[in-house]
Amino acid sequence: MAKKPRILIAKIGLDGHDRGVKIVARALRDAGIEVIYLGIHNTPQEIVSSAIQEDVDGVGLSVHSAAHMTLFKEVTRLLKKGKATGIAVFGGGIIPREDSRALKKLGVRALFAPGAPLEEIVEFVKRLPLGRRQKAKGSARGGSASG
């Protein structure tokens, strides 16, 4: 069986509309991706712990709250702490330009504005490198166990 891209899609923060994330999740599935759908009201800890257990290639977060800076910062910090920086973080929501720049510096790979074409998101995800997500500690002789 071949490698398959695995992506975690979730809404983070307090606001509770899930239509947008659901549409993205379905579009990714229809494009041949394995999507772990985590719904609304997730905390950064819940996201990162799930991303690690599910060994995903990327985490797509929808944020529609003024707290986007803090939330994304916390997710990238926790991924770093969990030595799982190989997991790409991307996001969607209304994010002012200067924040957007700051987030990219933090390591957020892409930010999609509301109404961004689904194809764009699908293309981005399909181009993520597979299997670089997390290194298993200690490597297999004659090649790393991270695949």
Added chain:
Amino acid sequence: MRIAAGVVKQLLKRDPKTVARCLTLIENGDPRAKSILKELYPRTGRAHIVGVTGAPGTGKSTLISRMIAELRRRQKRVGVLTVDPTGPFSGGALLGDRIRMREHFLDQGVFIRSLATRGCKGGVASSIRDAACLLDAVGNEIVVIETIGVGQDQVEVKNLAHTIVVLVIPGMGDEIQGMKAGLLEIADILVVNKADLPGAEETWEQLRGLFGETAVPILKTSALENVGVGELVDTLEEHYGKLQTGSDRRDGGLEFSRSQVLSLLRDRLLDRLVQRIGAGSIEAWVEKVAERRLDAHTAAEKILKSAGF
């Protein structure tokens, strides 16, 4: 292939990243997975493996989440594998079971992994078995496998778990009649979930009418209202306890190992066959069958013959 001691050491420390990574190797059919499992094999056989199955929407994930909470109260570490189908055309999958188990995301004693069937039935059974083995080896006292229980999948899950729990819900009346043979064959415990809904009593009576004579316990739960979960976990433990004693243990163990070896043999033989004569030549026979120029039995015979069997 040799696997560095480091990986095994991290696994035995239950390092979530390493466990997750090894599950990916298993899913991808990576040869390194085999070496890791070989290394860990002596440490397996300690976990109680439970299959939870039932039609879509019967509340499997919600009930499993409640079971996890109860098992944690009983100091058990829990591994969970949820299996969902891969879309036949897209090859993608929407895996939505984990979302029901949110209260356990931050619990170090619970490891949850979503798996997609990836379109190959035989293969997926052996991946699930290996994944369960891994979760067993890293010290989970119980491993719960969620699968959709309609169609042919049911039979598969039978040989993957010690105890199979089948969920039905109120109002399934006629369907239950139709499921009787399948249920009888696989269920170790029957559960009427959503017992908070009207009609639960009737469904329970109906099951008793059908299964009263067998030793299969029939329970009622409401995952929504968290009712009946303690009794379900008691019943699980009782069932496993019986398997552990007397001749059941030997028979159960033999059956389990036999099905494991045979299913691997089937996979490997098929692989070798394909290697020997090529997938294309099998496909050519398949087309003949599809065009009704040949029956499937004859085609299988011819394929074996052309491979020199």
